[in-house]
Amino acid sequence: MAERGPGAGPIKVLIVDDSAVMRQALTSRLHASAGIEVIAAVPDPIFAMRRMNQSWPDVVLLDLEMPRMDGLTFLKKIMAIRPTPVVICSALTERGARTAMTALAAGAVAVIAKPATGLRGFVEDSSDDIVTAVRAAAAGRVRRPDTATRPAVPPPVPHRPGTPPGAAGPVVAIGASTGGTQALETVLTALPRVDFGIVVVQHMPAVFTNAFAARLDPMCQVTVKEAADGDPVRAGHVLVAPGGRHMELRNSDGRYRVRISDGPPVNRHRPSVDVLFRSVAEAAGPGALGIIMTGMGDDGARGLLEMRRRGALSIAQDEATCAVYGMPGSAVALGAVDREVPLPSIAEVIRQHG
Incomplete structure (x- = not known):
């Protein structure tokens, strides 16, 4: 599915959730957002398919646990028929998180965690995040999971001076958002x-990062x-920041550890x-490789620029392979990026690091 271009009209959203309270709250909140139109809010995928035969939405907000047909089965049907941006609304439980990870691997672009109770208050409190997720989904590309491109020979990247004597060894820092779970799977499994x-x-x-x-x-x-908190950064290990908490790299006597905190x-x-x-710029300097990947907004752009100024190599996922080019594009515009690299080549760039 191609990205929506400028002047494409309002984002047409279909809500599929068996909770009437959730449907009403989401409809009200999205209707109040400029440029978003809820074309229908239905209680299950059977009703959803009937509505989609009349008018196909730009974005689907999809619950996972529903009668008659579960959301994961419905998602796979959508991706087989016509790949469409789907935002998963999943219960904030370990089981819900595991199912949501399967949904993301099947082609969903984002996940919103919802509580078991207090749904109306949740929508009100999380309204900005929900609207942002819908806009990011509408702006992105959606591909069938089985159409990933094959690994390619990466373009040449600039060399950086070696790690200074007495410093900790090399380290790789990666940041991603919308579409990032699939992109990270592509990189890390390679x-x-x-x-x-x-x-x-x-x-x-929170909870979902552990399942991921x-x-x-x-x-x-x-x-x-x-x-x-306090985990050492070991060779051959990947540490994923826990949802809802910040993660920083610390260099203590030549050894890296992570600090987990609850800052704003x-x-x-x-x-x-x-x-x-x-934190990586401060702790690792030229011994680091920074990679910014698919995602909406500009989080990471300024931090990547700081890494580059400290001598680190900085890479951005290229626009053609991003679900959403916001974060990499912001970093490129800021002058924070040494080279843009297609997704299938990023693993090889990492392998060559150090």
Whole structure:
């Protein structure tokens, strides 16, 4: 599915949720947002398909647990018929998180975590995040999961001076948002067991990052886990920032560890890519590789510029392979990027690091 161009009209949204309260609250909030039109709010996928036969939406807001047909089965049908941006509304539970990760792997572009009770208040409190998710989904590209491009030989990247004597070894820092779960899966599953550590911020709610890491770990040669405060950054290990908390890199006597904190959101995000990248610039300097990937907004652009100024190599996922080019595009516009690299080549750039 191609990106929506300027002047394309309002974003047409279909809400599919068996909770009448959720349907009403989402409809009210989205109708109040300029440039968004809710074309229907229905209780299950059977009603949704009938409505979609009349008018196909630009974005689907989809619950996962529904009668007659579950949301995951419906998502797979949509992706087989006509790939469309789908934002998952999933219960804030371990089971809901695991199912949401499967949905993201099946082609959904984002996930919103909803509580079991207090749905109307949740929509009111999270209205900005919901509207942002819908706009990001509408702005992005959607591809069938089985159409990933093959790995390519990466373009040449500039060389940086080696790590200064006495400093900790090399480290890789990655930041992503909308479309990032699929992109990170592409990169991390293609990596061999490297001789350095990797730290990742993926914008995602609490609970979901643990499910994301747990899903990736058995698929990868590197070890993937959700980070805990004080975790060492080890060779061949990937630490994913926990949802709802910031992650920073610290250099203590030549050894890297991560610090997990509950500071205020940065660029409306917690975890924030900027927070991670700035800490990597300070802790690792020229020993670091910074990679900014698909996502809406500009989180990470300024932090990546700081890394580059400290001598780190900085890479952005190229526009052609991004679901949403916002974050990489902002970094490029800021002069923070040494080279843009297509998604299938990023694993090879990482492999060559250090």
